[in-house]
Amino acid sequence: MKTYTNPTPDTWAELCQRPQLELEFLESSVRNVLNRVRKSGDEALLELTAQYDKVQLASLEVGAAEIEAAGRALPEALKDAIRTAAANIEKFHAAQRRDVLKVETTPGVHCWRKGVAIDKVGIYIPGGSAPLFSTVLMLGIPARLAGCREIVLCSPPDKTGAINPAILFAAAHVGIKRICKVGGAQAIAAMAYGTPSVPKVYKIFGPGNQYVTKAKQLVQEEGLAIDMPAGPSEVLVMADETAEPAFVAADLLSQAEHGEDSQVMLVLNDARLLAPVEAEIERQLTQLPRRDIARKALANSRAVVLADRQQALDFVNTYAPEHLILNIARADAVAGAVINAGSVFIGNYTPEAMGDYASGTNHTLPTNGFARAFAGVSLESFMKYITFQEVSAAGIRALGPVVERMAEAEQLEAHKMAIRVRLDKLASNP
Numbered sequence: 001m002k003t004y005t006n007p008t009p010d011t012w013a014e015l016c017q018r019p020q021l022e023l024e025f026l027e028s029s030v031r032n033v034l035n036r037v038r039k040s041g042d043e044a045l046l047e048l049t050a051q052y053d054k055v056q057l058a059s060l061e062v063g064a065a066e067i068e069a070a071g072r073a074l075p076e077a078l079k080d081a082i083r084t085a086a087a088n089i090e091k092f093h094a095a096q097r098r099d100v101l102k103v104e105t106t107p108g109v110h111c112w113r114k115g116v117a118i119d120k121v122g123i124y125i126p127g128g129s130a131p132l133f134s135t136v137l138m139l140g141i142p143a144r145l146a147g148c149r150e151i152v153l154c155s156p157p158d159k160t161g162a163i164n165p166a167i168l169f170a171a172a173h174v175g176i177k178r179i180c181k182v183g184g185a186q187a188i189a190a191m192a193y194g195t196p197s198v199p200k201v202y203k204i205f206g207p208g209n210q211y212v213t214k215a216k217q218l219v220q221e222e223g224l225a226i227d228m229p230a231g232p233s234e235v236l237v238m239a240d241e242t243a244e245p246a247f248v249a250a251d252l253l254s255q256a257e258h259g260e261d262s263q264v265m266l267v268l269n270d271a272r273l274l275a276p277v278e279a280e281i282e283r284q285l286t287q288l289p290r291r292d293i294a295r296k297a298l299a300n301s302r303a304v305v306l307a308d309r310q311q312a313l314d315f316v317n318t319y320a321p322e323h324l325i326l327n328i329a330r331a332d333a334v335a336g337a338v339i340n341a342g343s344v345f346i347g348n349y350t351p352e353a354m355g356d357y358a359s360g361t362n363h364t365l366p367t368n369g370f371a372r373a374f375a376g377v378s379l380e381s382f383m384k385y386i387t388f389q390e391v392s393a394a395g396i397r398a399l400g401p402v403v404e405r406m407a408e409a410e411q412l413e414a415h416k417m418a419i420r421v422r423l424d425k426l427a428s429n430p
């Protein structure tokens, strides 16, 4: 992790750069995958799976027997953990339901907004380097609570052609029945265009590597809805003398182990914390099976020492981290001033891992600075809001003339006429 001491704000944009594949290469390889799937459907999916996942599949679909066998194979303790996490995620997301609120804007003019589930949704579950069954809960639970009728799940198969049993168990637990063995950009293409095995959906959700994320962005340009760009995981830890170096190091490593292109940031006001945190990182790394991945991610990572808390906060809001951990005194006050972050973890006993799995918040979050404008997945992500209005005779008498005046000023006489014919009728027949 390279250290930057008192970098001036004009250098911050560069410090906020995430590690990224060369854009032209990434775009052209993903476009190539999208075109192949659009043209050749399942045939392309099978070829691409052989190429990238190194397995020749007979079928892309997971059958009911496979799902049942996965449930039997999983240890009871893990199944219980999944059920507990699912219950918390459900509690938090169910509380996001909103009552329909009718507003009378002018006497006789009533307006309201109603949330309606998106009928067909696709969820992507990463499985390249680790089988992220927790993501099944994060996407499947709000999809079910919203009332989405058709939910299709895609995840890459392993080299034996199977999907990890915990992914299948979690899917069954949240009520997902349509599961396809396909990963990467090809899975996004399949859900965007539809193939004989993978149904076309209206909105695609889910995190993934840079190929998956680019594919989502490209199909969005073609008119398909996506949740947000949720690429390689990242965390920013803001720490002061009240922080525990071992906790800070563990939290940084917990995201560094996701992938070589993950980035972790440490923001301090006092450089004295740096040495103990670095020593802890080295000590803990030796215990991690994924230490080689984590080391590569650490090479993309930064420690930034800034003069005071306000500057540190300004840097956080400029970086717009996917996850922000506040290991500082009076963390609540700083939390209240955060304007750009996916999810915030307050205090020494709130590691990001709690939100990754089981606190109840959603872990599908915007990366790469997209937290400046995008929110993480929520119940609302699976809904669209339809507005309604109902105007009575009294309402059009009161508000119609306002509309007539505005339509006339916009030189749209037919709009004005739509009011006038009604006002004339009311005048002749009061």
Ligand SMILES: NC(=O)c1ccc[n+]([C@@H]2O[C@H](COP(=O)([O-])OP(=O)(O)OC[C@H]3O[C@@H](n4cnc5c(N)ncnc54)[C@H](O)[C@@H]3O)[C@@H](O)[C@H]2O)c1
Pocket: 029, 052, 053, 125, 126, 127, 128, 129, 130, 132, 135, 156, 182, 183, 184, 185, 186, 207, 208, 209, 210, 211, 212, 229, 230, 231, 232, 233, 258, 259, 262, 322, 363, 364, 365, 366, 367
């Ligand atoms: N932002 C979030 O909310 C969030 C949440 C969880 C995980 N993540 C991130 O998701 C990512 C998961 O990545 P992953 O790779 O383990 O799994 P993945 O499922 O996203 O990707 C695996 C697929 O990538 C494709 N692929 C691999 N190399 C390729 C290449 N050279 N060219 C084209 N396609 C290629 C393959 O088809 C493979 O099936 C990690 O970066 C992790 O940090 C993000």
Ligand SMILES: N[C@H](CO)Cc1c[nH]c[nH+]1
Pocket: 132, 134, 135, 232, 233, 234, 255, 322, 356, 363, 364, 365
């Ligand atoms: N940290 C990831 C989001 O960036 C989510 C996750 C799943 N499993 C472990 N972590």
Ligand SMILES: [Zn+2]
Pocket: 233, 254, 255, 258, 356
């Ligand atoms: Zn994680």
